[in-house]
Amino acid sequence: MASQNIDSAAELLGKARTGDFAAFQLLIESLQPRVYGLAMRMLRSTHDAEDVTQQTFVALIEHIDSFREESSLATWLLKIATNFALKILRRRKTVSMSSFSDITKEDSYGDLPHPDFIAPWTQTAPQIAERHEFQVELERALDGLDEKYRSVFVLRDIEQLSVRDTAEALGLTESTVKVRLLRARLMLREEMTRRFGDPEQSLRSDHNHE
Amino acid sequence: MTCEELLKALNDYVDGAELNEICEEFAQHLAGCNPCQVVVDNIRQTIALFHHGKPYDLPVAFQDALQGTLKAKWMEKFGEKSINPD
Numbered sequence A: 001m002a003s004q005n006i007d008s009a010a011e012l013l014g015k016a017r018t019g020d021f022a023a024f025q026l027l028i029e030s031l032q033p034r035v036y037g038l039a040m041r042m043l044r045s046t047h048d049a050e051d052v053t054q055q056t057f058v059a060l061i062e063h064i065d066s067f068r069e070e071s072s073l074a075t076w077l078l079k080i081a082t083n084f085a086l087k088i089l090r091r092r093k094t095v096s097m098s099s100f101s102d103i104t105k106e107d108s109y110g111d112l113p114h115p116d117f118i119a120p121w122t123q124t125a126p127q128i129a130e131r132h133e134f135q136v137e138l139e140r141a142l143d144g145l146d147e148k149y150r151s152v153f154v155l156r157d158i159e160q161l162s163v164r165d166t167a168e169a170l171g172l173t174e175s176t177v178k179v180r181l182l183r184a185r186l187m188l189r190e191e192m193t194r195r196f197g198d199p200e201q202s203l204r205s206d207h208n209h210e
Numbered sequence B: 001m002t003c004e005e006l007l008k009a010l011n012d013y014v015d016g017a018e019l020n021e022i023c024e025e026f027a028q029h030l031a032g033c034n035p036c037q038v039v040v041d042n043i044r045q046t047i048a049l050f051h052h053g054k055p056y057d058l059p060v061a062f063q064d065a066l067q068g069t070l071k072a073k074w075m076e077k078f079g080e081k082s083i084n085p086d
């Protein structure tokens, strides 16, 4: 396969900004699944995730002239998508009468979930990732998280946004992002270790030990 | 540093923040505490696992519809010529 003609993302952006639709399509090819995946994980609805994805890329077309660097593109898209997803979540909360303020409320380190089942895993992450059904198990584990922890984990650990960008996207302080991320990581660690940890090597955590 | 304090400092350690002071105390505790070692390793594996997750594929019908919407939006902004150059 000839690959010498493949443009870099920077070149594609340059062309897209002058109106080249084909370049735009190539530019967003790998970004579409990320935006859609983020929306699916935040909203758990195909219909809503499709809405968010469409709104996000339409917004990109509207703002394409203002992009100078392609490096900021993914972060910008994920932030915009988060914003659209939050609007949908807010609407859902109004309907269900529970408080949306929960998702933007400050969190503290008090009362962290304590590691309960502690054991080395029988397989490494890349080995587990080769198993066919593993994706389903991951999504199920994510589903088990409260929405406010899930959105932080998805932006920070799956999409690898910085703590600051995650905070900006969700309208939270950086310290709240850090606390929620820690909770999410601890909860998912527990869940994943129950699945993949070796019971014969399980350890007891001694909370009083110095 | 206690196990509890280690738990609170976990993010900075896992994310490789250059907080030498925390890191030194952290490493000291880890060296003498097997359960905390395993917890830290479990968390690293958990993050790696989610990172290995495959991207979501867009439903085919939606992919087509999106393409159409974006194309229309593009023509609105840049004109017909941007889609069908001569």
Ligand SMILES: [Zn+2]
Residues within 6 Å of the ligand: B002, B003, B006, B029, B033, B035, B036
């Ligand atoms: Zn310990």
